[in-house]
Amino acid sequence: MIRQLKQVVRRLRELGMLPSERQAAKAAQRDALERTWHDPDGLYGWFITVQNGPVVNRYMSAAFALFLLSGIETLMIRTQLAVPDNRFVGPSHYNQLFTMHGSIMMFLVTVPLMEGFASFALPVLLGARELPFPRMTAFGFWTFLFGAVLLYSSRLFHQVPEVGWTAYVPLASAEYSPGLGVDFWLLGLSVAEVAALGAGIELIIATLKLRAPGMTLGRMPIYAWSILVTAYAMLFAFTPLLVSTTLLELDRKLGMRFFDPNAGGDPLLWQHLFWIFGHPDVYIQFLPAVGIVSLVVPAFARRPLVGHGLVAAALAATAIISFGLWVHHMFTAGLSVLGMSFFAAASMAIAIPAGIQVLSWIATLWKGRPVFTTSLLFALGFIVTFAVGGVTGVMVAAIPFDWQVHDTHFVVGHFHYVLVGGVIFPIFAGFYYWVPKMVGRLLSERLGKWNFWLMFAGFQLAFFPMHISGLLGMPRRIYTYPAGLGWELPNLISTAGAYTLGIGAALFVWNVAWSIVLGRGARPDDNPWGAGTMDWATSTPPPDEGYRVIPVVSSRYPLWEQARLDAGDPHDPQALRHERIVRGLAESPAGWRAQLVTSVLTAEPQAIVLLSGPSIWPLIAAIVLTLNFVATLFDIYWLLALSVLGTIGATIGWLWPSKQDRERRLVDEGAGDARLHGLPVYTSGTSAPAWWTMAHIILVVAVATACLVMSYYYLQAGATAWPPPGYDVPDFVVPGAASLLLLAGTLAVWWAERRVRRGAQAQLKLGLAVAGAAGAAFLAWLILEMMRSGISASAHAYGSAVMTLLGYQAVLVLAGLLVLGVVLLQALLGYFDARRFLAVQNTAMYYTAVAVNWLVVFGVVYGSPYLSLVF
Amino acid sequence: MTRRLWFALFAGHLAWTAHLLVSYLLASLPCSASGSVSPLPIHMATVTALAVTVAGIAAGRAVAGDPEASARPFVGRFTITLSVIFLFAIVLAGGTALFVSACA
Numbered sequence: 001m002i003r004q005l006k007q008v009v010r011r012l013r014e015l016g017m018l019p020s021e022r023q024a025a026k027a028a029q030r031d032a033l034e035r036t037w038h039d040p041d042g043l044y045g046w047f048i049t050v051q052n053g054p055v056v057n058r059y060m061s062a063a064f065a066l067f068l069l070s071g072i073e074t075l076m077i078r079t080q081l082a083v084p085d086n087r088f089v090g091p092s093h094y095n096q097l098f099t100m101h102g103s104i105m106m107f108l109v110t111v112p113l114m115e116g117f118a119s120f121a122l123p124v125l126l127g128a129r130e131l132p133f134p135r136m137t138a139f140g141f142w143t144f145l146f147g148a149v150l151l152y153s154s155r156l157f158h159q160v161p162e163v164g165w166t167a168y169v170p171l172a173s174a175e176y177s178p179g180l181g182v183d184f185w186l187l188g189l190s191v192a193e194v195a196a197l198g199a200g201i202e203l204i205i206a207t208l209k210l211r212a213p214g215m216t217l218g219r220m221p222i223y224a225w226s227i228l229v230t231a232y233a234m235l236f237a238f239t240p241l242l243v244s245t246t247l248l249e250l251d252r253k254l255g256m257r258f259f260d261p262n263a264g265g266d267p268l269l270w271q272h273l274f275w276i277f278g279h280p281d282v283y284i285q286f287l288p289a290v291g292i293v294s295l296v297v298p299a300f301a302r303r304p305l306v307g308h309g310l311v312a313a314a315l316a317a318t319a320i321i322s323f324g325l326w327v328h329h330m331f332t333a334g335l336s337v338l339g340m341s342f343f344a345a346a347s348m349a350i351a352i353p354a355g356i357q358v359l360s361w362i363a364t365l366w367k368g369r370p371v372f373t374t375s376l377l378f379a380l381g382f383i384v385t386f387a388v389g390g391v392t393g394v395m396v397a398a399i400p401f402d403w404q405v406h407d408t409h410f411v412v413g414h415f416h417y418v419l420v421g422g423v424i425f426p427i428f429a430g431f432y433y434w435v436p437k438m439v440g441r442l443l444s445e446r447l448g449k450w451n452f453w454l455m456f457a458g459f460q461l462a463f464f465p466m467h468i469s470g471l472l473g474m475p476r477r478i479y480t481y482p483a484g485l486g487w488e489l490p491n492l493i494s495t496a497g498a499y500t501l502g503i504g505a506a507l508f509v510w511n512v513a514w515s516i517v518l519g520r521g522a523r524p525d526d527n528p529w530g531a532g533t534m535d536w537a538t539s540t541p542p543p544d545e546g547y548r549v550i551p552v553v554s555s556r557y558p559l560w561e562q563a564r565l566d567a568g569d570p571h572d573p574q575a576l577r578h579e580r581i582v583r584g585l586a587e588s589p590a591g592w593r594a595q596l597v598t599s600v601l602t603a604e605p606q607a608i609v610l611l612s613g614p615s616i617w618p619l620i621a622a623i624v625l626t627l628n629f630v631a632t633l634f635d636i637y638w639l640l641a642l643s644v645l646g647t648i649g650a651t652i653g654w655l656w657p658s659k660q661d662r663e664r665r666l667v668d669e670g671a672g673d674a675r676l677h678g679l680p681v682y683t684s685g686t687s688a689p690a691w692w693t694m695a696h697i698i699l700v701v702a703v704a705t706a707c708l709v710m711s712y713y714y715l716q717a718g719a720t721a722w723p724p725p726g727y728d729v730p731d732f733v734v735p736g737a738a739s740l741l742l743l744a745g746t747l748a749v750w751w752a753e754r755r756v757r758r759g760a761q762a763q764l765k766l767g768l769a770v771a772g773a774a775g776a777a778f779l780a781w782l783i784l785e786m787m788r789s790g791i792s793a794s795a796h797a798y799g800s801a802v803m804t805l806l807g808y809q810a811v812l813v814l815a816g817l818l819v820l821g822v823v824l825l826q827a828l829l830g831y832f833d834a835r836r837f838l839a840v841q842n843t844a845m846y847y848t849a850v851a852v853n854w855l856v857v858f859g860v861v862y863g864s865p866y867l868s869l870v871f
Numbered sequence: 872m873t874r875r876l877w878f879a880l881f882a883g884h885l886a887w888t889a890h891l892l893v894s895y896l897l898a899s900l901p902c903s904a905s906g907s908v909s910p911l912p913i914h915m916a917t918v919t920a921l922a923v924t925v926a927g928i929a930a931g932r933a934v935a936g937d938p939e940a941s942a943r944p945f946v947g948r949f950t951i952t953l954s955v956i957f958l959f960a961i962v963l964a965g966g967t968a969l970f971v972s973a974c975a
Contacts, residue, residue, distance in 0.1 A: 218945030309945060313952035320884050321960060324891045338913075339898040341967040342891055349960035601946065 030548065032590035037129070037545035039614045048614040050134035051544055052119050057438070059141045060116040063109050066148060068509070070104040073097045075502055078462070082495035084483040094479035095162035099185070100152075102165030106281065107189055108148045110423050114288040115140070115199045117430050118227045120438060122203065125221055125535045127212025127553060129546035129595050130611050132205045132689040135618045135654065136198050142622030143195035150626060150633075151188030154181060161185040164477060166278065167248070169259040169270045174252045180633060183252060186245045187629040193242045194625065200234035201696045203227050205689050210595060211603045212534075213578035214553040214568050221533050221556070222305060225312045226291025229319045230284055235696065236323060237280040239703040244273035247711065247804070253632065256793050256800035258711065264797035266718050268333060269711055275326035276707075282418060283322040287315055289426035290357055293379045296429050297361045299531035300376040301368025304557055307360040314353035321350045331402045340399055347397030354390055358383060373529070374448030378429035381456045385421025389414060392467065407477075410470025416463045428455070428508065435512075436528055440541045441521035447511040454504030461497025465490035532557030537565055549586040550596055552578045553603070574604065577678075581605050584677035592661075594676075597687060607683035608676050610661055621650040648818055655822050655839075657831065674835050684838045694842040698849040701812065705853055708808060709860050712801040716868075723865060724796050730789070732862035738781045739858055742813075745774030746851045749820070749844045759834040761827070768824040768840075771847060772817060779813045782806060802861050809850075809857050816850045819843055875930050876946065882927025883954030887961050890920035894964065898973050910968050917965030924961060927954040 039049040049055065077097050080088045089097065119137055123130055131137050154160045161181040163172045172182045207228040211220065248270065250256040257263035259270050290311075298305045305311065327335065327343035361383055370376060392414040396402045405411060428451070436442045469490040474481065481487055515521030527536040534551060536559060554569030555561035566582055568575030585596060585608065593611040598604055624646035631640035674681045685691055716722040723729060752767025786806050793803035823843045826832065832840055893916045928951055935947025 216945065217949070309948050310952055313949050313956070316949075317953055317956040320887075320957075324888065327895075336898050336973065338968065338971045338973045339895045341971045342894050342898070342964045345964040345967050346891060346960060349956075349963050352956055352959055601943075 026587070029587050029590050033545055033548060033586075034543065036590060037543075037593060039544070045614070047619055048616045050138045050612065050614050050618065052123060052131050052134065052137055053438075053542065053544065055134075055137050055141050056116050056120040059112055059119065059144065062141075062145055062148065063112040063116060066104050067109045067113075068505070069152075070101050070109060071502060071505060073101040073104075075498060077101065078495040078498035080479060081481075081491050083492065084481055084488055086480050089479070091479045092162060095164075095477075096160040098477060099161045099164050103151070103161075103185060103189070104148075105419075106165055106285075107192055108144070108151070110285040110419070110427070111196060111281075112144055113427050114230070114285060114423075115196070115203075117292065117427075117434065118203055118288060119199075121434060121535050122206050122224060122227055123210070123546055124437075124538055124542055125224055125533060126206065126210055127215060127534055127537075127547060127551040128206060128210035129550070130593070131202055132210055132595070133202050133612065133693070135612045135615055136202045138615075139618035139622055140195040140199045140202075142619050143191050143198075143625060146622055146626040147188050147191030147193075147195065150191060150629065151184060154184035154188075157184075159184055166274060167270075168274075169248065169251075169267045172248060172270075173259060174255075183249065183633050186249045186252075187633050190242060190245050190249075191626050191629055193238050193245070196234055196238050197242070197700060200231040200238070201693055201700075203231040204235075204696060205692045207231070208600050209597050209689050209692060211598050212551045212553045213582065213596070213598060213603055213605050214572065214575075215598075215603045217601060218309070219553055219556050220312075221291075222294035222308065222311055222315070223288075223291035223533075225315050226287045226294070229315045230287045230291075233280050233284050233287070233319045233322065235700055236703055237277045237284060239700050240273050240707045241277035241281075243704055243707040243711075244270060244277065247273070249632075250793075250800070250804065253635075254794060256804070257795070257797040258715070258800050260797070263795065264715060264719055264724060265800070266715060266797075268330070269714055271330050271333060272326070272714065273707060273711070275329045276323070279325045279329065280319070280322040282415075283319055285419065285423045287319060289382065289423050290315060290318075292426045292430045292433070293361060293382055294357075295531070295533060295535075296375050296379045296433050297364050298368075298557075299433070299529050299533075300371045300373055300379075301364050302371070302530070303364060303368040304532070304560075305360060306363035306367060307356065308556060310356050311360045314356040317353040318350060318357075321346055321353070325350065328397055328402070331399050332406045337399070344397050344399050348394055351390060351394055358387060358390075373432065374443070374445055374452055375429045375432035375529075377449065377452045377456075378425045378432065381452065381459075382421055382425040382429065385417055385425060385456075385459065389417030389421050392417060405470055407475055408470035409466040409474045409476055412476050413463045413466030413470060416459075416466070420459055420463070425455075428452070431508070433529070434535070435516075436521075436524040437535065437540055437542070439516055440523060441516045441519065442524050442528060443511050443515045443521055447507060447514065451504055451507040451511060454507060455501055456504075458497050458500030458502070458504050462494050462501055463497070465493045465497075469494075527559060532560035534558055534565075550582040552582055578605065581677045581679065589676065596679075597683070597689060600686075605679055606687040607680045609681075609683065609689060612658060615654075615658070617650060617654040621647070621654055624650050651818060652822050655819075657826070680835075682835045682838070684841050688838050690838055690842060691845075694845050698845065701849055701853060704808070705856055708801075708805055709856065712805065712860055713864075715797045715801055719798070722868060723798050727791065727796070727798060729865045730791075730802075730862050732858075732866070735785065735858060735862050738778055738785075739854060741774045741778040741781070742851045742854050745771040745778070746844075746848050748774065749840075749847045753837065753840045753844045756827075756832050756837045756840055757834055761830070761832075764832060764840065765824065765827050768820060768827055768843075772820045772824060775813055775817050775820065775847070775850075779810060779817065782810050782813065786810070805857050805861055809854055812850045812853055816843075816847050819846060873934075876934050876943075876950075879927055879930035879934050879947065879950035879954070882930065883924040883950075883957035886920040886923040886927070887957040887964075890916055890961050891964060894968070898968075900973075910973065913968040913973075914965070917961060917968070920961045920965070921958065924954050924958045928958070 039045055039051050076089060077094070080086050080094055119131060157180065159180040161184060163177055163182055167182065167185060170176050207224050247258045251258050251260070257265045259265045259267050261267065294305055294311060324346040325343060327340060328347045331340055396405060396411065396414060432443055432448055469487045472486050474487045524540055526538070526540050529536070537551060538547060549566045551558060551565040552568040552575065554572065558565060566579060568578045581596065585594060593613055594608050595611050596605055597607045597609050599606055624643050627639060627643035628647060631643055748767045749771035752764045752771065755763035755767060786803060791799045791802055793799045820843055823839050826839065894913050897912050897916070931947050931950035931954060934950065935944050937943045
């Protein structure tokens with residue numbers, strides 16, 4: 001009977017009425033892969049999901065909601081300024097409106113929207129299944145959300161900040177801004193900055209290490225270049241912001257004197273630190289926009305981008321030069337004329353790479369056959385508007401001209417041309433371009449074109465007249481003005497333009513509701529625009545696993561130039577190996593989330609790594625992190641203690657090996673070989689994404705240290721005596737001896753790392769324990785030193801700088817001990833061996849960085865006062 | 872990545888950054904009793920930064936001509952373009968010291 005049944009099944013398979021055994025096995029593997037990559041459904045699943053698809057949707061929905069809220073504030077501002085002597089809002093309310101509008105738009109709308117686009121587009125564009133650290137993506141969303149809620153909750157407490165998005169001191173100091181408004185601003189933004197730094201590191205590693213085989217740097221899409229460059233700029237820019245907001249909060253909460261000129265502080269220090277962040281921040285928003293436009297223009301011009309390599313280099317040059325422009329915001333601060341002229345030159349020099357980009361898009365359109373979709377219209381609107389903003393940017397880079405228009409509406413007009421023209425229009429281009437892929441519905445083109453023309457015309461009407469009112473002398477940030485100064489007409493036109501712009505934006509909301517929520521938009525095929533890049537290679541919307549078969553890339557526009565995505569260039573000697581790996585990965589492993597890791601320059605396969613799965617820890621970590629800031633804000637010290645403990649617990653929970661990791665270990669041990677498809681499953685050093693993460697965390701620490709050291713010497717340069725009268729020059733003998741503890745700990749942890757490579761478990765544990773003991777002893781000494789030194793943090797800026805440097809070092813050591821403790825615990829449980837020691841290696845790297853950091857702090861605090869005595 | 876590639880990648884960038892900061896520092900020095908500061912150190916900084924950047928361009932050319940790896944020609948050209956942009960930026964910044972007095 002069974003034999004007869006088998007014959008029937010065989011016959012049906014021969015006739016194609018049943019799948020063959022091979023096909024059935026493949027279908028089972030496909031199902032298993034989908035199950036592995038699918039996050040749980042239901043309410044709990046909603047909280048623990050880490051998939052970039054749902055997380056990106058939330059990220060962008062929240063950021064767009066904030067965009068609309070901030071837009072309403074804009075309309076209130078413009079209503080107030082529509083006519084002279086208006087009483088629609090009072091001066092205090094007006095201050096709150098422009099502060100919240102600027103802060104929300106700069107910190108919580110454009111950057112998160114760009115991060116959202118990148119988190120969606122980067123994996124599919126690079127041929128990766130996911131971002132390298134999905135839990136970090138989820139954590140980024142939650143912290144961004146809680147930061148935004150914290151900042152906006154200031155309204156509930158009637159403590160809305162009124163100091164502008166730049167929060168200049170002394171206006172933002174406790175003396176001139178009492179209450180909690182500025183604290184809400186500082187702490188709310190700090191939460192969001194942590195999210196931005198995490199996102200920056202993740203995007204860098206995705207771009208460097210998760211590219212599909214064959215996608216060399218030369219074949220990498222310009223959008224990926226723009227995200228890589230932007231993410232590095234974020235690390236170098238957001239860290240100074242985190243430092244400056246911390247210093248201001250220390251001044252406000254603990255009475256430190258960084259910015260108090262009566263006690264050795266300097267308000268200009270705030271301006272330097274803020275603008276080292278603030279100017280690059282404009283480019284952090286602009287560069288991803290360049291990336292979006294560099295995808296949209298070729299897609300609709302039906303030809304590859306002209307000058308691909310030049311644009312990639314121009315992106316990098318723009319980001320780097322943007323860090324040399326900060327002084328041009330301080331031309332009226334009384335600095336040396338020659339000194340300012342260098343920054344004026346740099347401000348003009350940035351026009352060179354910007355010009356390369358604009359000419360490249362124009363040449364691409366000129367040589368192509370453009371199809372004027374809504375997305376392309378927004379891209380064209382961007383090019384025109386940004387060019388005008390660029391020209392006025394060169395104008396304000398000229399020092400005498402800047403002296404005339406500084407803090408006038410001319411500057412307001414200029415930066416809105418750059419930021420709305422250069423960022424918001426490309427964001428809308430991105431919406432119309434990618435939303436069909438993200439949600440599986442096309443947005444209405446008819447509504448889209450109305451949307452574009454209303455926004456474009458409204459924008460020009462709103463912001464061009466500001467140049468005129470500014471030249472007529474109208475200052476920014478005034479809540480009203482008298483009649484008869486010639487400002488009435490430009491302001492009335494601006495207000496009409498703002499409402500037109502608002503109607504345009506509302507039309508977009510209606511388009512989304514009509515096309516997606518009501519389901520009236522057409523269902524697109526997989527590549528509705530006929531684009532050549534791989535963001536259109538997956539099904540619509542992309543499946544949870546991204547690519548079942550990871551593509552093999554042999555051109556810049558694979559969908560235009562490659563017949564098959566799973567076959568490489570026949571002239572490439574590595575192509576067959578690449579094909580074998582990607583086909584193998586499509587079949588196994590199916591039980592854990594596997595991702596191919598490739599080399600930085602040539603995208604050669606190096607390893608197969610596990611990506612983390614759904615987890616509640618990102619949400620818990622974000623909650624306890626935010627609670628730290630809330631407790632600080634309201635001076636609730638028991639809550640602060642609890643939230644610090646909670647942060648430690650969340651870190652341990654996050655770092656603990658997941659169920660999937662244990663399953664991978666079982667598979668590995670069952671097979672007896674830690675290799676799959678010829679590639680290692682466990683890796684270390686530069687092959688491992690986590691190694692790169694640690695390297696970039698150390699980079700962030702180094703930038704923060706550089707900012708603190710710069711602050712120390714900046715204050716010293718302005719002081720007549722340093723240390724000030726009444727302070728002794730600190731003794732360096734005992735601190736020097738204590739340094740040996742940290743250095744001994746560093747040697748011990750590296751010794752442990754070397755020993756575990758040879759499988760020496762006992763020596764691994766011994767080395768980690770010695771390193772922990774040495775670090776704990778150093779921390780105890782450091783805390784005692786801070787308590788017994790007799791240096792007051794609140795009497796003089798010298799004490800503030802010294803105590804902040806020592807306190808910062810203590811926090812770094814504490815974090816190192818925490819990580820060391822987790823690794824030691826894992827070592828005791830037998831998690832490491834000769835193949836699996838990446839966590840030990842990363843701990844050794846971090847411990848070394850902490851020790852080097854201490855040598856710098858030691859040199860500054862204990863060494864440099866002696867140098868000043870000598871010289 | 873070879874040392875030459877690292878040099879080609881960072882020479883122009885670091886030369887421009889160092890030139891900007893050093894020039895700013897030199898320009899911020901207090902003016903002497905005679906009301907002037909010698910611009911010579913700034914000119915020397917400019918010449919040094921230009922020399923490093925030109926060396927970076929030469930290294931980029933060598934990287935671009937390296938037949939060993941498929942990614943090198945692109946990376947070489949990338950570094951050359953980057954260095955040329957920084958060359959312009961250094962000339963522009965250094966040139967201001969020819970026309971603007973430090974104690975103006």
